Amino acid sequence: DAKTTQPPSMDCAEGRAANLPCNHSTISGNEYVYWYRQIHSQGPQYIIHGLKNNETNEMASLIITEDRKSSTLILPHATLRDTAVYYCIVRKVYNNNDMRFGAGTRLTVKP
């Protein structure tokens, strides 16, 4: 699976949009972009995933560039409870490969 690069940390004001970038320049055509987050001392929580179209769910939006070499996770109205480490992962879905985590981005939402 392709590797990803994320900034180590970001801050965001409560109520504002949080935009978390991820670079995955070696992504291949059958690899999806997944986003998870991990709140302190909990297991990873699934947020969203996509292949090439932008996706939106009740938690976030995922914007994937046309060349698919990067993506942005958008939390539209960040709250203090969104403070967590956010992981961007690229993987093929229909195989038995494991999901490997990079360092992620530590997002701190400030009042």
Place this chain on the structure above:
Amino acid sequence: GAVVSQHPSRVICKSGTSVKIECRSLDFQATTMFWYRQFPKQSLMLMATSNEGSKATYEQGVEKDKFLINHASLTLSTLTVTSAHPEDSSFYICSARDGLFSYEQYFGPGTRLTVT
């Protein structure tokens, strides 16, 4: 969404003893389960992958005789830390893949192991 449970959520054991952690998929059949370890302020590190009914595949540097993994059914995997030492203290997280329908991978809430 699919649920993966772990038991216990936290455990304290004495050095030299063994401890078993259970991972269950509650509403789907997990053909593959994964075990991760996470030290403070670090990311999750994959320890091993297990397919139901087969021996686990361990990552480089992970001792298979120390971290015994059993995946005897499609809903249960266990990780036994044998002869635990303080350096084994960590956050252990299991993950299960729905190999029949969605092929998605779901994570458990984690188990905090402290070896004294």
